[in-house]
Amino acid sequence: xxxxxxxxxxxxxxxxxxxxxxxxxxxxxxxxxxxxxxxxxxxxxxxxxxxxxxxxxxxxxxxxxxxxxxxxxxxxxxxxxxxxxxxxxxxxx
Amino acid sequence: xxxxxxxxxxxxxxxxxxxxxxxxxxxxxxxxxxxxxxxxxxxxxxxxxxxxxxxxxxxxxxxxxxxxxxxxxxxxxxxxxxxxxxxxxxxxxxxxxxxxxxxxxxxxxxxxxxxxxxxxxxxxxxxxxxxxxxxxxxxxxxxxxxxxxxxxxxxxxxxxxxxxxxxxxxxxxxxxxxxxxxxxxxxxxxxxxxxxxxxxxxxxxxxxxxxxxxxxxxxxxxxxxxxxxxxxxxxxxxxxxxxxxxxxxxxxxxxxxxxxxxxxxxxxxxxxxxxxxx
Numbered sequence: 119x120x121x122x123x124x125x126x127x128x129x130x131x132x133x134x135x136x137x138x139x140x141x142x143x144x145x146x147x148x149x150x151x152x153x154x155x156x157x158x159x160x161x162x163x164x165x166x167x168x169x170x171x172x173x174x175x176x177x178x179x180x181x182x183x184x185x186x187x188x189x190x191x192x193x194x195x196x197x198x199x200x201x202x203x204x205x206x207x208x209x210x211x
Numbered sequence: 212x213x214x215x216x217x218x219x220x221x222x223x224x225x226x227x228x229x230x231x232x233x234x235x236x237x238x239x240x241x242x243x244x245x246x247x248x249x250x251x252x253x254x255x256x257x258x259x260x261x262x263x264x265x266x267x268x269x270x271x272x273x274x275x276x277x278x279x280x281x282x283x284x285x286x287x288x289x290x291x292x293x294x295x296x297x298x299x300x301x302x303x304x305x306x307x308x309x310x311x312x313x314x315x316x317x318x319x320x321x322x323x324x325x326x327x328x329x330x331x332x333x334x335x336x337x338x339x340x341x342x343x344x345x346x347x348x349x350x351x352x353x354x355x356x357x358x359x360x361x362x363x364x365x366x367x368x369x370x371x372x373x374x375x376x377x378x379x380x381x382x383x384x385x386x387x388x389x390x391x392x393x394x395x396x397x398x399x400x401x402x403x404x405x406x407x408x409x410x411x412x413x414x415x416x417x418x419x420x421x422x423x424x425x426x427x428x429x430x431x432x433x434x435x436x437x438x439x440x441x442x443x444x445x446x447x448x449x450x451x452x453x454x455x456x457x458x459x460x461x462x463x464x465x466x467x468x469x470x471x472x473x474x475x476x477x478x479x480x481x482x483x484x485x486x487x488x489x
Binding site for chain 1 (some may be wrong): 268269270273274275281292294360361402404405406407408443
């Protein structure tokens with residue numbers, strides 16, 4: 119499953135370094151330009167890698183968190199836990 | 212008539228550029244040796260034009276319009292857009308519209324329907340192997356983008372057929388020019404997935420054996436069965452399959468392999484012996 123507007127946000131951010139800088143300075147201002155579903159926007163705001171991973175291409179996910187400024191080690195830890203966490207979230211309905 | 216004078220393959224891991232200082236000296240030496248050798252062989256083949264097959268890493272295309280295969284027809288292409296590729300010497304890259312046009316015509320005659328672009332940006336997937344191979348100046352490039360990033364992908368068998376069709380397009384191109392093919396990407400790696408950073412060296416070694424054996428059915432069966440089970444980056448092996456098809460499924464020679472965790476990629480480098488005189 120692909121969330122189009124989430125994917126578009128990630129695509130735009132990795133395509134435009136100036137937009138990436140603007141995003142790191144004021145996420146809300148940029149997020150307001152995209153018609154994200156409320157639960158998707160919340161996941162972006164709290165860097166919920168597991169939630170986002172199931173909705174975008176993995177390369178875009180990776181590029182987004184580079185642009186967003188998440189340290190590599192933290193991203194690796196979160197994305198590597200994504201499989202187990204995703205299964206756990208599913209099993210809890 | 213044009214002549215196919217070389218077929219090559221090379222990995223293109225971004226961290227070869229972006230994280231080079233963190234690569235161990237032994238792996239730096241291995242990668243440098245292989246990339247330099249691929250570049251040396253391309254230069255030795257003296258191509259007038261290089262057809263390059265690589266994926267697009269969300270630079271030219273997005274999910275609102277995502278071709279399975281796109282041929283770059285332009286007189287000129289843009290160099291890489293990634294900020295960390297700023298030192299790459301290729302700011303603009305000359306194309307070869309006439310050969311590109313002939314490739315698309317041949318494709319259509321053979322029941323392939325590629326997309327076309329008259330202005331592409333060639334990202335790290337295209338440029339790292341050229342840059343690190345020491346190709347400066349570059350021959351004109353006909354870029355061909357295979358969708359290796361967003362499923363569903365072109366089938367392995369179709370990629371093999373694409374390669375054979377490319378070789379036919381070169382053979383039937385009416386000008387007396389030398390043409391080489393470079394496929395980039397692979398081997399095993401995983402990006403943005405729970406398995407990110409995992410390299411499956413046994414898979415890579417078996418894959419290499421199948422290229423070496425030249426047994427088409429075993430190669431196709433192996434990749435059909437195994438590609439869905441390993442990291443997403445291995446999808447780029449489709450580009451190697453197209454190169455293999457262009458080479459007539461024979462003459463594969465491994466130049467080097469480096470299981471390089473620092474760049475997250477099982478890096479492979481190869482050429483196909485076509486028995487062509489220089």
